Amino acid sequence: MRHPLDIVAMFAALWLLAAMVLDALTPKELTTVMIGIAIGPAVVITAVFYYLRCPRTDFAVMFAALWLISDIGIAFISPAQLPHFLITLGFVPALLIGIVLHWQRFQRRHERLPVPSVKRG
Numbered sequence: 001m002r003h004p005l006d007i008v009a010m011f012a013a014l015w016l017l018a019a020m021v022l023d024a025l026t027p028k029e030l031t032t033v034m035i036g037i038a039i040g041p042a043v044v045i046t047a048v049f050y051y052l053r054c055p056r057t058d059f060a061v062m063f064a065a066l067w068l069i070s071d072i073g074i075a076f077i078s079p080a081q082l083p084h085f086l087i088t089l090g091f092v093p094a095l096l097i098g099i100v101l102h103w104q105r106f107q108r109r110h111e112r113l114p115v116p117s118v119k120r121g
Contacts, residue, residue: 002050002051002053004051007047007050007051008047011043011044011046011047011050014043015036015039015040015043016036018035018039018043019032019035019036019039020032022035022039022074022086023035025083025086026074026078026082026083026086027078027079027080027081027082027083029078029079029080030074030077030078030079030080030082034074034077034078035074037077038070038073038074038077039070039073039074042066042067042069042070045062045066046059046062046063046066049062057101060097060100061097061101063093064093064094064096064097065094067090067093067094068090068091068093068094070090071086071087071089071090071091072090074086075087
């Protein structure tokens with residue numbers, strides 16, 4: 001069972017870790033506090049969907065979208081231009097989720113194909 005305090009502790013630790021890692025990767029003008037504020041709403045929304053036991057596929061798509069929104073938010077608040085690899089890093093989860101979803105759809109295409117009907121004369 002997912003206890004709410006466990007979820008809060010887990011996502012708070014992930015939020016702090018992500019803010020510190022992004023602080024190490026970004027220019028010195030962008031502080032951990034600024035990054036933490038930018039990614040905070042995404043972490044809270046992700047924690048709520050985790051608590052509500054959102055299906056895995058929906059959770060992954062929602063996480064990828066929130067990651068991209070947070071990346072755009074960090075780019076907006078940054079006083080210096082972000083390196084190009086950080087901008088690309090924002091698109092990586094969405095790209096991976098899209099590839100996986102299309103691959104799963106490709107694998108299940110035989111289940112969706114209609115069975116040919118035999119016409120009797």
